[in-house]
Amino acid sequence: MPSITLIVNGAEHKTECASGESLLSVLRHRLGLTGTKYGCGEGQCGACTVLLRGKATRSCLTPAESVAGEKLVTIEGLAANDHMHPLQQAFLDEEAFQCGYCTSGMIMSAYSVLLAHPHPSDEEIIQYMDGNVCRCGTYPRIMAAIRRAAQGAKKP
Amino acid sequence: MKELAPVRPTDNDMQEAEQHAVEPLRHLFEVNRRDLFKLLGAGLVVGLCRPGAFAQESGRGRGEEIPHDVASWLHIGGDGWITVFTGKVEMGQNIRTSLAQQVAEELRTRISLIKMIMGDTDLTPFDLGTFGSRSTPQMGSQLRKVAAVAREILLDMAAQRWHAERSSLVAHNGVITNPSTKESLNYAELTHGQKLVKVVADDAVLTPATQWHVAGTSAPKVDGKAFVTGLHKYTSDLTQPGMLHGTILRPKAFNTTLVSLDAKEAEKLPGIKVVRDGDFVGIVAPDPHAALNAREALKAEWNAPTQISEPALFDSLRQGTDGESRRGGFGGGRETGSVQTAMAAAAKTLSQTYTAAYIQHAPLEPRAAVAEWENNKLTVWTGTQRPFGVREELSAAFHIPLDQVRVIVPDTGSAYGGKHTGECAVEAARLAKAAGKPVKLVWTRQEEFTWAYFRPAGVIDVKSGIAVDGTLVAWEFHNYNSGPAGINTPYNVANQKIEFHPAKNPPLRQGSYRGLAATANHFARESHMDELAHLAGMDPLAFRLKNITDTRLRAAFEVAAQRFGWGKQKATPTRGFGIAGGFEKGGYLATCAEVAVDRSMGRVKIVRVVQSFDCGAVINPNGLRNQISGAIVQGIGGALFEAIHFDNGRIGNPYFADYRLPRFSDVPQIEVELIDRKDQPSMGAGETPLMGLAPAVAGAIFSATGIRLRSLPLMAKPLPAA
Incomplete structure (x- = not known):
């Protein structure tokens, strides 16, 4: 089986990768990074979102070979030295989840919103986030969490 | 392999129990005293018997062995941890936190000292399942009782140790204090080195909600950090040493039989095992x-019968009943007075039909399971609402x-x-058995959409009559197939006939869905009430209030209407307002909706929803x-656009x-008004809040356009141009 090198969360990983295997499959099954989730395999739900060159990318539709040598960030790479990223803290403060299965993808998509728009309007948030599904319906809280992170707000 | 059994819609405990009750389960919880303390270390164990079980068990030397019929129990360890055991499962509804809050409340301790062991058939007492909004009213009150008894025992122990007057001691924040001597002991110090077991009947005195300090507060989700960091391990994230991965070859349509299978090419691939058992074909791979890839290489021929397609759905449901209507008892429905006489005497009558797709x-997490056989013991990790039900399925499938x-x-x-059922668990276990290694199976989205089950479609016929002043005088309601939950009307009407007619052979595999048929029944009932209000020339809220005496339901309507500003704005062709409400599973709700209508595009957008909800004393407001x-x-989704399409078994x-x-x-914009009734028992809230939206939105669309939509989803087709 061919092998590729991926730079995930700042660390270089040389891994086996079957021809045509998705980035999602490599992250989850070969690198053990299971924070990135499978939801649909069609790029419609956003549960598998990772950052590629700062852009929210659906790892389920991305062939792993196509990102060989690229720098990737997954949910596991956001917290630094056990300090949660402000977005993670904001999701926690707003309790912006129920079952939590969509949360990794939501946070990674939210990250790309804030990269593009440090102080996003509601319309900008919706534009960036509309491809992410929360079946539990916590969208209003997720929007509140993104606004909170953008403001650098502390918990009242 | 076991056939996938049809899942029937269910309504309440008894129906559910009738369908899932399994005799041998009475003898499952056989942890003896020694095993228990081996598992958890020394400490104090308190268990609560199921109703009626205490008398049966009491002759056998209490304290030596845990009775078989313990419903829930907790352990207070000498290490300071309080471990609570319940068969309920957490799937986003937040009961891991809200149950821990209730234990902490009665034990007078902190949530952070409580570990909840949930949904593990070897460790937790038998539980029917996590459904029907029963965790809060049933498990919550059980655990409160266990915790209250434990607190009293700890007070006894402290009083004994200090030779103090028991009633003068105070339990607070995990510590017992003697205010007169200033002595104090925490719970770990009290239970250290002890091996005490106490099993109690259902008679503990509970702390009233007005005196709660931990329950009743917005305690944060206990393990929230694991979810925002991606570290929580769902079933689909688990691995076992040597674990292989499975996939299933699915037939092209329902009710198909396998005619032939050519697995030669697949079996040539490295590390591949093809498993065939009857019509079941699976692959195990590294x-x-x-x-x-191996599944792609399989060549199979299937034999598919002709099956009912979507256009024939509602006729088939109405015509294909088993001839037995369900009235009274546990099936829902009732008959009082004479609808026929009342209809004849009514000032105005109405007859309409409503449907739900x-x-x-x-x-978002599809079905997943990891199965492992070890020394003839099968262990399966899987996301299900019924761990004990799935254990039963596995036991039956493998004759163990x-x-x-x-x-x-x-x-x-x-x-x-x-997720009441164990299809994926059984399949993973079958593959693991063949492979001789642990196997993980995760269903694809397409499999989840095809081989799981659906919320039943239904047809509902309603006939009604009103007097000149808008008093409801006759009500006849027939639900075909969607189910009996929420079928009875909360409005006052002397003459009523309400029946549920299950379809004998529904075209798709159907089963439980959040709120069950209460959503369809509320859609039909509340839409019909809206139509009657229009017929009577009355405001939809005023018409409803005229026909309700139940004070909690009236309050729900009044609170929602007040917050919404009901009646303050007039509907226009582009803006409409609707209201709906009801009572189900101990919860009272009313929903007001405002919609924006764009007739040129045929579109409807819900712009504002105000919902009141009363489920008794609130345990965790946030x-x-x-x-x-x-x-x-x-x-x-269900109100506006979700619908499963199907054609000839596909x-x-x-x-x-x-x-x-x-x-x-x-x-x-969503605004929620909680009506916190501290004088009422706490009831579940996972389901009933779903029921008001669809009829409120349908009413709002009517108020803007004069178009009455009677089928869910409402926007299956664009609205016609004005």
């Missing part, structure tokens, strides 16, 4: 990608005793009533608001690309 739960099967449920990526708001958002839209789910851009 990784999921290899499994899919098949929809899917679409939990129940005590050789263990089902463990990691906190799960949602279910909404869609968690409850999250549930209610989430239910409203989920309700948007699902036409088994992908998110073709099955429209509510997204960020669909979400209205």
Whole structure:
């Protein structure tokens, strides 16, 4: 089986990768990074979102070979030295989840919103986030969490 | 292999119990005193007997052995941990937190000292399942009783140790204090080195909600950090040493038989095992990608019968009943007075039909299972609402005793009533058995949309009559197939006939869905009430209030209407307002909706929703608001656009690309009004908040356009141009 090198969360990983295997499959099954989730395999739900060159990318539709040598960030790479990223803290403060299965993808998509728009309007948030599904319906809280992170707000 | 059994819609405890009751389960919890303390270390164990069990067990030397019929129990260890055991499972509804809050409340301790062991058939007492909004009223009150008894025992122990007057001692924040001597002991110090077991009957005195300090507060989700960091392990994230990956070859249509299978090419691939057992064909592979490739290489021929397609659905449901209507008893429905006489005497009468499509739960985590056989014992990790039910399925499928099967449920990526069954667990176990190694199987979205089960479609016929002053005088309601939940009307009407007619052979596999048929029944009832208000020339709220005496339901309507500003704005052709409400599973709700209508595009957008909800004493206001708001958002899908399409045994839209789910851009401004009734028992809230949205939106569309939509989803077709 061919092998590729991926730079995930700042660390270089040389891994086996079957021809045509998705980035999602490599992250989850070969690198053990299971924070990135499978939801649909069609790029419609956003549960598998990772950052590629700062852009929210659906790892389920991305062939792993196509990102060989690229720098990737997954949910596991956001917290630094056990300090949660402000977005993670904001999701926690707003309790912006129920079952939590969509949360990794939501946070990674939210990250790309804030990269593009440090102080996003509601319309900008919706534009960036509309491809992410929360079946539990916590969208209003997720929007509140993104606004909170953008403001650098502390918990009242 | 076991056939996938049809899942029937269910309504309440008794129906559920009738369908799932299994005699041998009475003898499952056989942990003896020695095993218990071996497992958990020294300490104090308090268990609560199921009702009626205490008398049967009491002759056998209490304290030596745990009776078999313990419903729930907790352990207070010498290490300071309080471990609580319950068969309930967490799937996003937040009961891991709200149950811990209730234990902490009665034990007068901190939530952070409590570990909840949930949904593990080897460790937790038998539980029917996590459904029907029963965790809060039943498990919550059981655990409160256990904790209250434990607190009293700790007070006894402290009084004995200090030779103090027991009534003068205070338990607070995990510590017992003697105010007169200033002596204090924490619970760990009290139970250290002890091996005490106490099993009690159902008679503990509970702390009233007005005196709560931990329950009744917005305690944060206990393990929230694991979810925002991606570290929580769902079933689909688990691995076992040597674990292989499975996939299943699915037939092209339902009710198909396998005619022939050519597995030669697949079996040539490295590391591939093809498993055939009857019509079941599966692959075991070293990784999921290899499994899919091998499945592609299989050549199979299937024999598919002709099956009912979507256009014939509602006729088939109405005509294909078993001839037995269900009235009274546990099936819902009732008959009082004479509808016929009252209809003849009514000032105005109305007859209408409402329908609800098949929809899917679409939990974001699809079915998943990891199965492992070790020394003839089968262990399966899987996301299910019924761990003990799935254990039963596994036991039956593999002809092994129940005590050789263990089902463990990691906190799960949602279910909404869609994970009562163990298909994936059975399949993973079959593959693991053939492979001789642990196997993980994760269903694809397409499999979830096809081989799971659906919320039943239904047809509802309503006939009614009103007097000149708007008094409801006659009510006849027939539900075909969608189910009896929420079928009875909360409005005062002397003459009524309400019946549920189950379809004998519904075209799709159907089963439980969040709220069951209460959503369809409320849609039909509340839409019809709206039509009657119009017929009577009355305001929809005034018409409803005229026909309700139940004070809690009246309060729900009044609170929602007040916050919404009901009646302050007049509907226009582009803006409409609707209201609906009801009572189900101990919860009272009213929903007001405002819609924006664009006739040129045929579109409707819900712009604002105000919902009141009363489920008794609120245990966690923030968690409850999250549930209610989430239910409203989920309700948007079923109200406006979710529908399963099917043709001759095939699902036409088994992908998110073709099955429209509510997204960020669909979400209205949502305002939730909690009615916290501290004088009433706490009831569940996972389901009932879903029921008001669809009829409120249908009413709002009517108020703007004069178009009455009577089928869910309402926007199956664009609105006609003005």
